[in-house]
Amino acid sequence: MPTDFPHFDALIIGAGMAGASLGAEIAADMAVLMIEQEDQPGYHATGRSVAFWSESYGGPLVRPLTQASLAALADPDPAFSEDSFLSPRGAVHIGNADDATLRDRMIAAFADNDLLVPMDRSALETRIPGLRPGWSTGVWEASTADIDVATLHAAYLRQFRQRGGTLWTDAALTSVERSSRGWTVLTAAGACTADILINAAGAWADPVARLCGVAPLGIQPLLRNVAQLRTDPAAPADLPLVLDLAEQFYFKPAGGGRIWLTPHDEHPALPCDAGPDDLAIATAIARFEQVVDWKVEAVERKWAGLRSFAPDRLPVYGFDRRTPGFFWFAGQGGFGIQTAPAAALLARARLTGAAPHAALSGIDLDRYDPARFG
Incomplete structure (x- = not known):
């Protein structure tokens, strides 16, 4: 493995709500780099969302993640935000x-x-x-409520930095190589090596997978x-x-x-x-x-x-079963913002091997694993 590139435990591809929320959750446990192809995080889906928290949105199989996210959005830890991210709407x-x-x-x-x-x-x-x-x-x-998307996204990015995370913008992927020792990644902003690649690239999730030599899932x-x-x-x-x-x-x-x-x-x-x-x-x-x-x-x-x-319209959270060290965090559809807190907790447990957070109690986490696609 090259020694002149910075090395990270995990590299998150994409700094929208998905990447930012997961980065904030794992940065205290791992050395994490998050890269964003645009000059600002959240330029695409996150910055254009007409977001609301609705328990019915996404259907019964998404509902557990929505419910598990409510406390973090409505009554966040004061260290994360002094104000709620939700306001009543109906x-x-x-x-x-x-x-x-x-x-x-x-x-x-x-x-x-x-x-x-x-x-x-x-x-x-x-x-x-x-x-x-x-x-x-x-x-x-x-119970439907408006979500302050910009403030939530900013809070996650702030927590990510406070916990030691590194963010590169204008950092579009140019090449990725995998060996038994990990990943070597070249971007428009520089190069690095990483043990784990986390695909939080939103609309670019399948193209990113292909660039990494991973079979796409049809997102x-x-x-x-x-x-x-x-x-x-x-x-x-x-x-x-x-x-x-x-x-x-x-x-x-x-x-x-x-x-x-x-x-x-x-x-x-x-x-x-x-x-x-x-x-x-x-x-x-x-x-x-x-x-x-x-x-x-x-x-x-x-x-x-x-x-x-994804083809079944459920999110995809978990390691790719065919490519060690490649983690899917994609396919969030239109409910990615209202489920962001629970999704990040779920992925943290899968990435670190820690016990799932209490907020995820009773949720079938395997329902969202990429292994369901065979």
Whole structure:
């Protein structure tokens, strides 16, 4: 192994929410380098997220990670943050008469507690001012909350540095070689050696694996468009997150009376600096105008982000069974931010061999292991 390169116990590829949260968890136990191809961490999915904490989001198999993350987000250790990363919002999942089956299926999937409450037209009107005719059924999810993504990401990066972690930006991978002694990695910012490579590269997870000589898992980036709207009337500050039971849109207040709106699209894409699609934004606005009688006065901003899913739409956390020293931390889809605390704890246990944190008690950790793909 070359002696003129710095050596690390672990190298994390990607400094978005995934890499930052895991780095913060393991930096006290290991010498860790985190590399980011952009000039700032969180430029892609993390920086473009319309994030919220929703216990139903991602379905019943993601829910355990969401639940296990709640305490760390709502009431963090004061040494990590003096303030909560969550603020109350609530969510209304709405539908028309033809969506009753979707409503019932959703409620049945979470029937073990009172998470979801059926709503009739009268109840919908109390939550959504200006609701147009036709929206006659829905589900109320009171526990849904907004997440302060930027503050959470910054807190993880700060803790990573405080615990001795090293961050390189503008450090795109150029080559990776593996031997029985570990990994030799060349980046645009320099070279290093490491015992373990951690693939937290988001939309680039499969290309990174290929560069490392590891078989990809079929992690697919899916593009989602978002627009910020100015409306008349302005959006009430206490408006809940509004989602379509048929998954054709959702929107939420963005502060200052503005709305963040998406057509809930999922277009397969290559890893890239994603840009918005004008037709998708126009489609979203048309759907929004069918929900409420508000006038859209302006599209103030529009953007797109990539959400990456494994074939079964569950995250992938664990060592690759065919390539020693290669660890997957990818496929978090759209729920990577709300599950970040639990995911980082899970991966720390797998990386260090330590007993899983108490917050993970009762969770089938093997459900998220890459070995499930054979």
